[in-house]
Amino acid sequence: MAVDLAVVIVTWNxxxxxxxxxxxxxxxxAQTRLTFEVYVVDSASNDGTDELIKSTFPQVKLLTSTxxxxxxxxxxxxxxxxxxxxxxxxxxxxxxxxxxNPDTVTHIxxxxxxxxxxxxxxxxxxxGAALTYGDGSFQxxxxxxxxxxxxxxxFFPTPGRLFESxxxxxxxxxxxRVGQPFAVDFVLGAxxxxxxxxxQQTGMFDEQIFMYCEEIDWAWRIHRAGWEVYCxxxxxxxxxxxxxxxxxxxxxxxxxxxxxxxxxxxxxxPLKRFIARKMVAYGIRRKLNQLTGLSGLTAADKTALSxxxxxxxxxxxx
Numbered sequence: 001m002a003v004d005l006a007v008v009i010v011t012w013n014x015x016x017x018x019x020x021x022x023x024x025x026x027x028x029x030a031q032t033r034l035t036f037e038v039y040v041v042d043s044a045s046n047d048g049t050d051e052l053i054k055s056t057f058p059q060v061k062l063l064t065s066t067x068x069x070x071x072x073x074x075x076x077x078x079x080x081x082x083x084x085x086x087x088x089x090x091x092x093x094x095x096x097x098x099x100x101n102p103d104t105v106t107h108i109x110x111x112x113x114x115x116x117x118x119x120x121x122x123x124x125x126x127x128g129a130a131l132t133y134g135d136g137s138f139q140x141x142x143x144x145x146x147x148x149x150x151x152x153x154x155f156f157p158t159p160g161r162l163f164e165s166x167x168x169x170x171x172x173x174x175x176x177r178v179g180q181p182f183a184v185d186f187v188l189g190a191x192x193x194x195x196x197x198x199x200q201q202t203g204m205f206d207e208q209i210f211m212y213c214e215e216i217d218w219a220w221r222i223h224r225a226g227w228e229v230y231c232x233x234x235x236x237x238x239x240x241x242x243x244x245x246x247x248x249x250x251x252x253x254x255x256x257x258x259x260x261x262x263x264x265x266x267x268x269x270p271l272k273r274f275i276a277r278k279m280v281a282y283g284i285r286r287k288l289n290q291l292t293g294l295s296g297l298t299a300a301d302k303t304a305l306s307x308x309x310x311x312x313x314x315x316x317x318x
Contacts, residue, residue, distance in 0.1 A: 004034040005115060005193075006082055006094035010074040011040060014102045015047040017240065022057050024106040032112040037061060037094070039078040044068045071189070072205030072214040075099055079204050084196075093196045095119075101190040105238040113235040114193045117181045125198035125227030126219060128187025129235035130176055138176070139239055141191075142184035142231040144169040145220060146263065151276060155283025171231070181230040186219030190239045194222075201225055211252070213259035220267055250308035257284070257312040281316040284309050 007025065011018055022038070029036050041063045042050045053062050063077055079085065083093050096118055098111065110129055118127045131139040146169060152158065153168045164170050175182045192215060202221045205214045219229055257280070264276045288309040291302055 001035075002092055003037050003094045005029075005036045005096050005098055005111070006078075007036065007038045007098045007100055008075055008078040009038070009040050009100050009102050010043060010071060011045055011049050011053075011102045012043045012068055013045045013047045013049065015045070015049045015052055017103050018049060018052065019056065021100070021102050021104050021106075022053070022060065024104075025100065025111070026057075026059075028106045028108050028111045031108055032115070034112070034115060039063060039081070041065065041069075041074040041078050043070070043074045070207075070210035071212075072209055073207045076204045076207060079199065084199050085204060090196065090200065093200075095196055097194050097196065097199060099189070099192040099194075100237075101239065103240040104190060105240075107236040107238070110235040110237050114191070114232055117230060117232040117235070118193050118195060120181075121228070123226075123228045124195075124230055125222050125225075126187065126192060126194050126229045127181070127232050127235075128184075128193070128230075129191040129237040130231065130233040131188065131190060131237055131239040134238060134240045136238075138173065139241070140170055140188075141176070142171055142187045142229075144171075145185040145216065145267070146260070148272065148276060148279065151279045151283070155279065155286060176231075176233045179233045181232045181234075184229055184231050185223070186216050186229060187231055188239070189215035190241075191235075191237050198222060198225075198227055202227075209259050209262060211255040211259065213256075213263055216263060217266070220263075250304040253305070253308045254311055258315060261315055277316050281313060284313045284316070288313065 009021060025038065038059070039061045040053050043065050044067050050062060050064050053060055063081060065074065065077065069077065079097065096115060098114070114127050114129060118124055128141055131141040133139050144166065149167050150169050153163065162168055171182070171184060202218065202225050206217050209217060222229060261280065264273055268276055288306060291306055294302070
C-alpha cells in the first residue's frame with residue numbers, strides 16, 4: 001500500500017551531520033499521523049556515511065552510487081526507485097515526496113505542517129519550510145525568480161537596504177512572522193515537499209543541472225504547469241547551509257554559474273538573455289581583476305579562483 005510521504009535525503013561526505021538530520025526527522029515523523037518511508041541516496045561519499053546509516057538507521061532505505069551524481073540526479077535516483085518516471089500504477093506511489101538536505105535539523109511539527117499545507121488547497125503543488133541558521137538567526141527560505149536586478153546586486157555597488165528587499169528577490173520578513181503560508185516563486189531546495197501528481201506532470205529534476213538552481217528550474221516548470229508554491233512559516237527547520245558544496249569552493253562557483261546561465265538561457269526572453277549574459281561577463285571579469293588585491297587567500301587559492309572565474313567568463317560567450 002502506498003505511503004502518505006516518502007522522504008529523500010542526498011548525502012555526500014556529511015557523515016558528521018547525517019545523524020542529527022535523520023534522527024530529528026524520524027523523531028518528528030513519529031509525532032505525525034502519516035505513513036512514511038525514508039530514503040538516503042549516498043553519492044559516492046568516502047567518509048563512511050553509508051556504513052553509519054546501515055548500522056544506526058536500519059529502517060532507512062539506502063541507495064548508493066559509485067560516483068557523485070549531483071543533487072538533482074541523486075534525488076531522481078530515489079524518485080525512480082519509488083516508481084516515478086515509469087508506467088507504474090499511480091496508486092503505488094507515495095501521496096507526497098519530501099526532499100530534505102542532510103545539513104538540516106527538523107523541529108517537531110514541521111513535517112506535518114508542510115504536509116497539511118500541501119494538501120490544504122488543490123492548486124498547491126510545492127511547499128517549503130521556514131529556515132533558520134545553526135545559531136537560530138533568520139534565513140530566507142523562499143525567493144522570487146532571478147532576473148536582472150539580482151544580477152545587479154551580485155556584481156555592482158548596491159544600497160544596503162536593497163539586499164533584503166524584493167529588488168533582490170527577498171520576501172518581507174513580516175510574512176514569516178505572521179505565520180501563515182504565503183505564495184512564492186520558489187522555495188530553497190533544503191526543504192521541498194511536492195504532491196505526487198506534480199512530479200508525474202512536470203517530471204523530476206533536470207539532470208543537465210549538476211548542482212545549484214535545480215529547485216528554481218523545477219519551480220518554474222511547476223508554475224508553468226498551473227500549480228502554486230508556498231512557504232510555510234509554521235514548519236521550522238534549521239539549515240546549516242552549504243556543508244557539502246563548501247568542500248570544493250572553486251568547483252562550486254563554476255557549478256553555480258553554469259546553472260545560473262542555464263536558467264538565463266531557458267527562461268529569459270532574447271533581449272533579457274543578451275543583457276544578462278553581458279552583465280555576468282562584465283561582473284566576472286571585474287571579480288577576476290579584484291583577486292590580486294584580496295587578502296587572506298593563499299597563492300594556491302587565488303590561482304584556483306582565478307581559473308574558476310576564467311572558466312565562468314568563457315561560459316558567457318558560448
